[in-house]
Amino acid sequence: ETGVTQTPRHLVMGMTNKKSLKCEQHLGHNAMYWYKQSAKKPLELMFVYNFKEQTENNSVPSRFSPECPNSSHLFLHLHTLQPEDSALYLCASSQDEGRNEQFFGPGTRLTVL
Amino acid sequence: KQEVTQIPAALSVPEGENLVLNCSFTDSAIYNLQWFRQDPGKGLTSLLLIQSSQREQTSGRLNASLDKSSGRSTLYIAASQPGDSATYLCAVRPKWTGNQFYFGTGTSLTVIP
Secondary structure (H helix, E strand, C coil): CCCEEEECCEEEECCCCEEEEEEEECCCCCEEEEEEECCCCCCEEEEEEECCEEEEECCCCCCEEEEEEECCEEEEEEECCCHHHCEEEEEEEECCCCCCCCEECCCEEEEEC | CCCEEEECCEEEEECCCCEEEEEEECCCCEEEEEEEEECCCCCEEEEEEEECCCCEEEECCEEEEEECCCCEEEEEECCCCHHHCEEEEEEEEECCCCCCCEECCCEEEEEEC
16 A cells, blocks of 8 residues: 555444544655545645644544544544534645645545435 | 635636646745645645745646745646546645645636547
8 A cells, every 4th residue: 555545435324323534644754634625615624643643623523533543544533423524534644844745545435314 | 814715716628728727825924835636536636846935846747836925826737638637726834833734625627628
């Protein structure tokens, strides 16, 4: 595997379910990000981890819970979501020093029923 | 707060035409600006990264310019091809927000064979 991978690629869940999204980067980067992409809206930054420490949390509801066990893996735990949370969830990584170029995974298409 | 605008929202051109996509941002104190391509339902692919000290970057048929003082960047695509059809997004990293990146809503490009 190369670059940034995300699983699952598609997820359908009910409002009472608990699920997790997984992201893995194989680029040796030290920063990882979760974004939400909804139709007709700019990408919304949700969480940022730098050297496994959360550095940004953009007023995301507590039904979204991130976890970063090491600098290569990032999870987004989901529980009691709402239909308006249906979106494409994108993971990205970058090296915080130097070029700081972001690389994205393919995304998880989430549908909340 | 940094705001990023991309105009036009959609563009349709015949194959072979040269074209320019625009990105404007409100705060010129940026660390870098990155152009991405996104195919429907997919993740973002990095095209070009321009550091704040640079004026332009080139990759193949693509050329991106940066004018910080006017808060603008352009992406020039030469000799467009049907395979260039996608949504093009720009993102800026302000100097004062750590690992935050601000995205525009994108320009949807269709190249007609």
